[in-house]
Amino acid sequence: MTDNSKTSLDIVIENLISIHPLLAKNITRAIRTKTHHTPGELFVLGTLNHHGKLSMTEIGNHLSLPKPHVTSLVEKLICEELVERFHDTNDRRIIYIQITEKGIKEFREIKNEIGQDLRQKLQILDAEELKDLSQASQYLKDILIKILQQSLNSNNTNI
Amino acid sequence: MTDNSKTSLDIVIENLISIHPLLAKNITRAIRTKTHHTPGELFVLGTLNHHGKLSMTEIGNHLSLPKPHVTSLVEKLICEELVERFHDTNDRRIIYIQITEKGIKEFREIKNEIGQDLRQKLQILDAEELKDLSQASQYLKDILIKILQQSLNSNNTNI
DNA sequence: GTTAATAGTTATAATTTTGTAACCATTATT
DNA sequence: AATAATGGTTACAAAATTATAACTATTAAC
Numbered sequence: 001m002t003d004n005s006k007t008s009l010d011i012v013i014e015n016l017i018s019i020h021p022l023l024a025k026n027i028t029r030a031i032r033t034k035t036h037h038t039p040g041e042l043f044v045l046g047t048l049n050h051h052g053k054l055s056m057t058e059i060g061n062h063l064s065l066p067k068p069h070v071t072s073l074v075e076k077l078i079c080e081e082l083v084e085r086f087h088d089t090n091d092r093r094i095i096y097i098q099i100t101e102k103g104i105k106e107f108r109e110i111k112n113e114i115g116q117d118l119r120q121k122l123q124i125l126d127a128e129e130l131k132d133l134s135q136a137s138q139y140l141k142d143i144l145i146k147i148l149q150q151s152l153n154s155n156n157t158n159i
Numbered sequence: 160m161t162d163n164s165k166t167s168l169d170i171v172i173e174n175l176i177s178i179h180p181l182l183a184k185n186i187t188r189a190i191r192t193k194t195h196h197t198p199g200e201l202f203v204l205g206t207l208n209h210h211g212k213l214s215m216t217e218i219g220n221h222l223s224l225p226k227p228h229v230t231s232l233v234e235k236l237i238c239e240e241l242v243e244r245f246h247d248t249n250d251r252r253i254i255y256i257q258i259t260e261k262g263i264k265e266f267r268e269i270k271n272e273i274g275q276d277l278r279q280k281l282q283i284l285d286a287e288e289l290k291d292l293s294q295a296s297q298y299l300k301d302i303l304i305k306i307l308q309q310s311l312n313s314n315n316t317n318i
Numbered sequence: 319g320t321t322a323a324t325a326g327t328t329a330t331a332a333t334t335t336t337g338t339a340a341c342c343a344t345t346a347t348t
Numbered sequence: 349a350a351t352a353a354t355g356g357t358t359a360c361a362a363a364a365t366t367a368t369a370a371c372t373a374t375t376a377a378c
Contacts, residue, residue: 008286008289008290008292008293009278009281009289009293010274011293011296011297012277012281012289012292012293012296013270013273013274013277013278013281014270015293015296015297015299015300016182016185016186016277016296017186017205017270017273017274018205018209018300018304019178019182019296019299019300019303020179020182020183020186020187021202021205021206021222022300022303022304023175023178023179023182023303024179024183024202024222024223025221025222025223026175026303026306027175027176027179028179029223032336038363038364038365039364039365040364040365043180043183046176046177046180047180050177055325055326056325056326056327057324057325057326062184063180063183063184064183064184064187064188065365065366066365066366066367066368067325067326067327068326068327068328068329068366068367068368069364069365069366069367070326071326071327071328091324091325091374091375092325092373092374092375093324093325093326093373093374093375094324094325094326094374095325095326111172111173111176114172114176115169115172115176118171118172118175118306119168119172121306122168122171122172122306124305124306125302127167129302130167130168130171131167132298133167133171133298133299133302134167134168134170134171134174135295136294136295136296136298136299137170137171137174137175137178137295137299138170138174139291139292139295140174140178140292140295140296140299141174141177141178141181143284143288143292144178144181144182144185145177145181146283147185147277147280147281147283191366197333197334197335198334198335199334199335214355214356215355215356215357216354216355216356224335224336225335225336225337225338226355226356226357227336227337227338227356227357227358227359228334228335228336228337229356230356230357230358250344250345250354250355251343251344251345252343252344252345252354252355252356253344253354253355253356254355254356
């Protein structure tokens with residue numbers, strides 16, 4: 001066995017592949033049961049909550065969603081006035097989607113709702129563990145965002 | 160603003176909610192393009208790779224999949240001889256699913272395939288960052304598994 | 319000015335996931 | 349022995365995601 005020759009990189013990849021379904025279990029399920037939004041809708045709202053404003057194409061790239069899907073998801077969010085759309089003044093082809101005040105408020109509330117179960121489950125951890133976990137998750141998040149940006153600049157082959 | 164009063168717990172939850180779609184982008188998409196398995200199939204295989212052997216119900220609980228879905232996913236995996244099924248000798252209602260040698264090998268290969276893109280993207284990190292990341296991801300994974308077990312023992316209301 | 323490329327939409331189909339209800343076999347309860 | 353509960357399957361429907369192709373509007377390239 002060459003198991004002890006595993007690189008940090010191997011470990012990271014294995015862990016990410018394990019973490020994904022665990023998060024899916026806890027988060028996607030909470031979205032389904034606790035909100036009237038689909039996971040896709042909420043991920044778009046979350047991305048806009050983070051970035052403020054993005055073009056349709058950028059949204060698709062960030063979340064790896066096919067363009068037509070982005071169109072329909074954004075449409076639903078617009079109907080609820082959680083986001084709004086406006087044209088780029090320089091290039092009228094580009095449509096920017098921006099989160100509204102209502103959208104920000106809604107996302108915050110939903111985040112709270114969704115967090116409830118996790119919150120409860122995380123209570124078995126003591127303060128120290130929780131602090132470690134917040135740092136670990138922060139680090140992972142930052143790296144993933146960094147990687148994502150990277151891939152947006154290089155690999156811009158259309159979805 | 161009471162923003163600076165955010166607890167570690169709040170931060171963890173926000174981060175997890177952000178991390179999920181980022182992983183979904185990188186992993187689910189890779190599964191779709193690089194393998195002939197569906198994400199669901201692969202998550203079942205991955206869980207069995209981790210646990211070795213689980214009952215149908217346990218698989219569903221681990222991944223939050225409805226029972227009928229588990230049945231169909233396992234069936235496909237059995238067709239490819241990646242897992243096999245056998246009855247519990249004490250309680251003949253229970254059917255255990257166990258990963259085969261072929262399944263272990265297949266999962267290892269797929270993990271490699273899927274990791275390729277991530278691997279490439281992670282190369283912008285230096286050795287130190289990579290080590291930190293491997294620790295952070297390991298910590299997060301362990302905690303999530305711990306939380307998951309917890310929820311399996313208490314909340315055993317059927318999916 | 320014509321052609322090519324880009325941003326986004328519309329329409330439509332296929333796949334995957336989720337949700338329900340009815341059902342069989344087996345075990346537990348009384 | 350009769351009844352209830354559990355583990356799993358079958359059958360089916362609904363929702364969500366993914367994938368394509370054709371299309372409009374606008375900008376870029378020649």
